[in-house]
Amino acid sequence: MEQELMRILTGGWVAQATFAAVRLGVADTLHGRRLAPEQIAEEVGADPGALRRLLRLLAGVGLAYADDKERYGLTPMGAQLRREALGPLAALYGEDYFAAAWGGLAHAVRTGEPAFEHVHGKPVFAHLAGDHDKAAVFNAGMAAGASFFRHVPAAYDFSGPRRVVDLAGGTGALLAAVLRENPEARGVLFDVPDVIAAAPAHLERMGVLDRCELAGGDLFDSVPEGGDVYLLSRVLHDWDDERCAVLLTNCAKAMAPGAELLVIERVVGRDSYLPLAFDLHMMVMTGGRERTEAEYRALMEEAELTPGRLLDLPLGMRLLTATR
Template sequence: MSEVHEALGLPVPIVPPPTVTRAMTATRRALGRTQDRMTVPFQVVFDRMFGLLDNKALFIAVELGVPDVLEAGPLPVGRLAEETGADEDALDRVLRYLASRGVFRLGPDGRYANNAVTDVLRRNHPWSWRAWVLLIGSPWNWDIWKNLEVRVRGEGSATEAAHGCDFFTYVNERDPAAGAAFNEAMASGSRVQALLFAEHYDFEGVRHVCDVGGGSGSVLARVLTAHPALRGTLLELPALAADAARVFSETGVAERAEFVAGDFFESVPAGCDLYLLFSVIHDWGDEECARILQTVARAMKPGSRLAVVEPHIERGAAGNFAKATDLLMLAFTDDGRERTLSEFAALWRRAGLTERRRIVLPSLFDVFELVVASNS
């Protein structure tokens, strides 16, 4: 089993090409729509409305460490309550609901067990998604969602209404626990994308890579691990320095990786062969994106490339992941958004960049490879 299989949790030892993944996603959505058409409308409404129950129940189970306790094997709820310090009856009702939604297995003997879904929520799973559940279900995050209507009415930012400051000030300066949860979730998601990027992107001719807004360095560490001849620079806000030092040392790349504290609106290290903007552009409005891209373009030498890694919004009602993460941007940021391919193209033009090619990763995230227009 390859690392990509483990990371994606694929049941068979084949990584489907993006066209197949896209077709499978479309089929799944079509089946979901057929299921809706076979259901009376008010039940569809209830199913959507109860999304908050899924979120909260999942958060509680993961925060209590239920998937970790169940790693040793199935348990009756009484033992689970003892191990997690929870109220037995309440825990049973939460887990029973989750099992009815395909999260945890409830056996005929009344014992709960992990299934493939909850297995990836264990703390020690090598590709754990636990941090995402803790991020999206946390009370400070719910406070932001409670204020989404402020944003939709055009009365300001949801995060500002909830916490009195913008998202990055909140997570980086106001609430260290929220900051740790956010950075861990970003790192766990990006580690998977980085694994795919490191395998599918052509690093020919690249010796020095700069990850701009690279979080705690997990993407850069993965790229450097996969390509031992590369050196790397991580450009981030100063608050991320300690986390990055830990990631570089734990992954054994500290000698080839440096942390540069800075602001990507002002300047980034000059003269690298490859610049990365991994899940950064979607945090910002067009104006700010153009400034970030122009800052990177100024730092690029002839022959440098910039790889922007983001998913794109598909047209019409086609279901896609980016339409969900777009709502995260709506809640967390002032002007951040996911973009269609033509919106991305307009951004590149505005920043004086040319798209040389677009590579689609098996996760359906796009890698837009850009060069400075006057050098292309």
């Protein structure tokens, strides 16, 4: 019992060790290789003795391994810390302003107010808007954490000449994943103008820019009309029930009869550790929350939408459909 408690109490130290390894580029250096600590230290610019101690802990928690010559390599889980995988998400979670916000968790629990605003003096998105470098790390982390996007076209049938509208879709990672698997479909990417301005380069790299319409605006004012399918991924958890009701009502107003809304979120309930952890994370960062299936269905019904299927996706994500 005491051992398990100590594991929980020191979990933050393991996370910080992981963040440090990502910042140093250890996972990228070790990709496909086994190297001695001295070799790794030379490549990443670190003290060999200190790096050896870091590597031992990474091996102790299953992110790395050492052979009989003390050459270190990556386990399959550790390989996910590369830049091309979940490394940018680890870098985001390791940002100082994230840790500082979590220091305000007790305040959030006492008052119900977002910890981030209490600690930093402004909401998280306003905080990011004033710092291009932080915003870049945030956007890269969100993109890395969206690796489940590639599974969405397999979970839901987008086939045919359909108009797919991605609401608050960032630079279009999810929309691009859908369009690449469905060559007859066309897309509309909708987000705030500053975000939309950065989208064309990404959509062009993904080879779908010629099938995309870009639209800037505010979800809480209105959303584009005329879509066959609307995507709303990791948006509702940012907001309280009142704001979600406004957003979903705007979706319902824009949707023609037969159009379908796909809400992608973590759902509290089955396999609930990650949704529960992210529920506290949203309380800290935005004042939002993760919800149960029943709570999402109630929000949809309040907006005069009819909830439908609940589909499983990787990383604890789920897809809930609704029709006008």
